[in-house]
Amino acid sequence: MKTRKHILLGCMVLIMAVGFISCSAEDGKDGLPGDAGVDGIACWDTNGDGINDTVEDINGDEKWNALDCIGTTGDTGANGDNGISCWDLNANGIGEVGEGVSEYTEDINGDGVVDAKDCQGKNGTNGQPGNDGNANVQKITIDLEPIPMGANSHTFQVSELTEEFLISHTLIFHLEVEFNNSSYYLSIPGFNTGIDRNYGVIFGEGELLLSIRNIDGSIGNGWLDYWEILRITAIEIGTLQNKAGHSDPVKALKAAGVDANDYHAVMQYFGLED
Numbered sequence: 001m002k003t004r005k006h007i008l009l010g011c012m013v014l015i016m017a018v019g020f021i022s023c024s025a026e027d028g029k030d031g032l033p034g035d036a037g038v039d040g041i042a043c044w045d046t047n048g049d050g051i052n053d054t055v056e057d058i059n060g061d062e063k064w065n066a067l068d069c070i071g072t073t074g075d076t077g078a079n080g081d082n083g084i085s086c087w088d089l090n091a092n093g094i095g096e097v098g099e100g101v102s103e104y105t106e107d108i109n110g111d112g113v114v115d116a117k118d119c120q121g122k123n124g125t126n127g128q129p130g131n132d133g134n135a136n137v138q139k140i141t142i143d144l145e146p147i148p149m150g151a152n153s154h155t156f157q158v159s160e161l162t163e164e165f166l167i168s169h170t171l172i173f174h175l176e177v178e179f180n181n182s183s184y185y186l187s188i189p190g191f192n193t194g195i196d197r198n199y200g201v202i203f204g205e206g207e208l209l210l211s212i213r214n215i216d217g218s219i220g221n222g223w224l225d226y227w228e229i230l231r232i233t234a235i236e237i238g239t240l241q242n243k244a245g246h247s248d249p250v251k252a253l254k255a256a257g258v259d260a261n262d263y264h265a266v267m268q269y270f271g272l273e274d
Contacts, residue, residue, distance in 0.1 A: 042064070043066060043068075043069035044056050044057075044058065044064050044065065044066070044068035044069055045064075052064040056068060058070075085116075086116060086118075086119035087106050087108070087114050087115065087116065087118040087119050088106065089106055095107070095113075095114030095115075096114070097112060097113075097114060106118060108120075136235065136236035136238075137233065137234065137235050137236070137270045137272060138160075138169075138233075138234040139231065139232070139233060139234070139272060140158065140160050140231070140232035140234060141229060141230075141231055141232075142156050142158065142208070142229065142230040142231075142232070143228075143229060144175075144210075144227055144228055144229060144230055145228070147210070147223050147225070148223065149222075149223060149224070149225055150221060150222040150223060151212065151222050151223045152211065152212050152213070152219055152220075152222045152223075153209055153210065153211045153212065154209070154210050154223070155207055155208070155209045155210075156207065156208045156209075156210070156230075157206060157207055158203070158206065158207060158208050158232075159206065160234070161203060161204070161205060161206055161207070161208065162205065162206070163205045165234070166203075166204075166205065168236055168237055169234040169235060169236055169237060170234075170235045170236075170237055171203065171232055171233070171234055171235075172187070172232070172233040172235070172260060172266065173187070173188045173189075173201050173230060173231070173232055173233075174186065174187055174188070174230070174231045174233075174263040174266075175188055175199065175227040175229070175230055175231075176227065176228060176229040176230075176231055176263070177226060177227050177228050177229075178228060185231075185261075185262070185263035185264075186199070186227070186261075187260060187261035187263075188200065188201055189201060190261070191215050192226075193215065195224055195226060196214050196215050196220070197212060197213070197214065197215070197220075197224065197226075198212075198213045198214065198215045198217070199211070199212060200213070208230075210230065231263065233266060233267075233270075233272075235270075253266065253269065256269060
């Protein structure tokens with residue numbers, strides 16, 4: 001009995017030892033790599049023998065590769081249905097011309113032919129007339145600095161005043177001076193009572209003469225270097241008559257409610273304001 005007890009006790013200890021060994025928390029070592037797998041079959045290798053057979057060179061380029069795996073071109077598909085022509089109002093495929101054929105008249109432009117020209121819409125109504133342009137009105141600027149102090153007249157060369165230009169245009173003249181960032185104007189022929197000066201202008205082909213007198217007509221002391229610029233507004237003859245019914249520039253402007261002495265008003269009237 002004692003021997004049997006010892007045997008049983010020994011077996012229990014052995015079982016517990018095995019149990020402790022198999023329940024260890026540490027992973028075991030990696031196993032050895034396995035053998036390489038067998039190569040797959042290429043897409044061109046139709047018999048799967050791994051040999052470049054002539055019949056497997058599908059495109060005949062003597063190369064066995066993915067290009068040999070492309071299938072043959074398929075058959076051409078059937079034609080689609082024809083679309084509806086833009087003129088075919090009832091979509092029956094028939095060009096219907098004239099009255100009585102059907103409720104539709106597809107020959108919209110009435111030329112006896114049903115085609116794309118019948119798809120064009122009707123002409124729209126004319127728009128309102130635009131404002132008169134300023135293509136027939138020009139501005140010429142002359143610097144007055146060359147006039148000597150005390151001069152009673154001075155002549156300027158003005159290339160724009162050709163014979164043809166003078167025949168076809170009417171001229172309006174304004175003297176200009178800038179003071180305190182504002183410009184002041186005097187229509188000439190005209191006078192300035194503040195400095196007792198009367199200014200006249202005579203012009204011809206290629207030149208212009210500016211005269212300076214006292215208001216009473218006497219020669220006086222001449223040019224005072226007060227004005228800086230002479231502005232010429234050249235209006236093509238007929239332009240004023242078309243706009244206001246007068247050929248005379250001053251009368252035409254007055255009829256339109258424009259003061260010819262007011263340079264800004266004249267420029268605004270012709271759309272030439274600086």
